[in-house]
Amino acid sequence: MAESTTARTLADRGRPPLDLSGAEWQPSSRGEGDLQVAFVEGFIAMRDGERPGDPSLVFAPNGWRKFVLGARAGRFGPV
Template sequence: MAESTTGQPVADGKKPKLDLTDAEWLSSKEGNGDVQIAFVEGYIAMRDGRHPDGPALIFTPAEWRAFVLGARDGEFDLT
C-alpha cells in the first residue's frame, strides 16, 4: 500500500485512511447538528452526528470547496 504525503496509508490511491479518533467534530449552530465535519491532516471529514461511530466521508480541500460552492449555488436544493 502506498503512502500519502502525510505518511498515512493511501486507501484508494488518492486519499489517506485517516485516524479520526481524536478529531474535533464541528456542527452548525443552526438546525439540529446532524451533519458534523472535522479538519484532519489537511482533509475534511464529514459524518452523521446521530451515528458518530458510523463511517465518515473524506474530502480533499478541492472537493470540499466544490461541495460548498455547489451548496451555496443551490445545486443540491430539492425541487
C-alpha cells in the first residue's frame, strides 16, 4: 500500500497524488525532533520521522521556500 500524503491540494490542481512509498527520506539539516524531507517528482515532502505512517506535507518548490524562510523568521513559533 502506498504511503498516505496530504496531497489533496495537488490533486485539486490537476496533479495526481504523489507516491511516497519509495521516497528516500533524509533527516532535516538541524533543529529539534525527527523531521525528515524527501524530494519526489519535483516536490518536497516533509514528515515526522517518529511517525512515518502519518500523512506527509507536500510542498511545491516555491511553497517550500516560503515555508523555510517563515520558519527561519520565527513565524511558526520559537526556534
